[in-house]
Amino acid sequence: MPPMRIAIAGTCGLAQYIANLLATQSYHTFIVLSRNTNPTMAARGWQIIQVTYTNASDLRYTLAGVDTVISTINGDAQLALIDAAAAVHVRRFVPSEFEGSPAVRPIHDVFDYGRRAALSRLQHYESRGMGFTVFTCGIFYERFGPGGMRASQIGLRSAIGGEGEYMMDIRNCKAKIPYYNSAGQPVHVCMMSARDVARFVVAALDLSSWPRELRMKGERMTVSEIVSIGEVLRGRDFERANYTKESLQDDLTVAQALRDDIREQRTQHLIVTADGRYDFGSFNLNSMVNVIPQTFQDWLGQAWSS
Incomplete structure (x- = not known):
């Protein structure tokens, strides 16, 4: 593939991983779209372009000549980015997904954050020549690291972005997991580190064509196995609260009655x-690129080694 010009929208930890890989391990040029000047990222020698997502003409001007847009932003800002990209004939667009497959999400998704609208807008522009691909990776390992995802500047506004706020609290040796789904089967999730997700995305840039969805496999395991790895790391059994889908619904009802938004x-x-949002059984990207992802156990050990 000839060198391409890439635009990365957003400055979160995943965006920075992608930018660093493009700068150090690819021949592609790139720009980073930021709402502010971001001198820290600019100090790395990266081209930071300050944008206002409500200024359509400014966005179109910025994206002129870009081959691929990689978005890590959501909501109206991403919709404006999609419109601008289509207007200047960007060839490929990567929406801000990077979790489970959109196919398994419910129509009325409490954690939509504008994703359905973005995919609908992209489908509209696909017939006009701008392709798009969702990168499906599951849960970031970073959820279980020191400081949680926020320590990697990911999920800064999420109720589960901090350390110990999702399923497993390694520091305090506690776990609250959806042990069984509604069919009475163990709950599985797919996982990968944000750094490895970035490696897959950058490697995929050199593929001649992209399907609608590129699924990457790091780990697929039950939530109980995740906790077991945490227990091995700490050398002790965790205080476990194992929930079924039904008992989680009861817990949700209590949280709503108490008007406890965070607990809800x-x-x-x-x-x-429990509903399988982060579980998918087939993977197509691993066989297309030369990327070997890190295991969860190795990643967790390194993350907590200090």
Whole structure:
């Protein structure tokens, strides 16, 4: 593939991983779209372009000549980015997904954050020549690291972005997991580190064509196995609270009655986990690129080694 010009929208931890890989391990040029000047990222030698997502003409000007847009932003800002990209004939667009497959999400998704509208807009522009691909990876390992995802500048506004706020609290040796789904089967999730997700995305840039969805496999395991790895790391059994789909619904009802928004959101995250939001059984990207992802056990050991 000839060198391409890539635009990365957003400055979160995943965006920075992608930018660093493009800068150090690819021949593609790139720009980073940021709402502010971001001198820290600019100090790395990266081209940071300050944008206002409500200024359509400014966005179109910025994206002129870009081959591929990789978005890590949501909501109206992403919709404006999609419109601008289509207007200047960007060839490929990567929406801000990077979790489970959109196919398994419910129509009325409590954690939509504008994703359905973005995919609908992209489908509209696909017939006009702008392709799009969703990168499906499951849960980020970073949820279980020191400081949680926020320590990697991911999920800064999420109710489960902090350390120990989703399923497993390694520091305090506790776990609250959706042990069984509604069919009475163990709940599985797919997982990968944000750094490895970035490696897959950058490697995929050199593929001649992209399907609608590129699924990557890091780990697929039961939530109980995740906790077991945490227990091995700490050398002790965790205080476990094992929930079924039904008991999680009861917990949600209590949270709503108490008007405890944080508890409600965290319980809803466990419910969608039980519903298979982060589980997918087939993978197509691993065989297309030369990327070997790190295992969860190795990643967790390194993350907590200090």
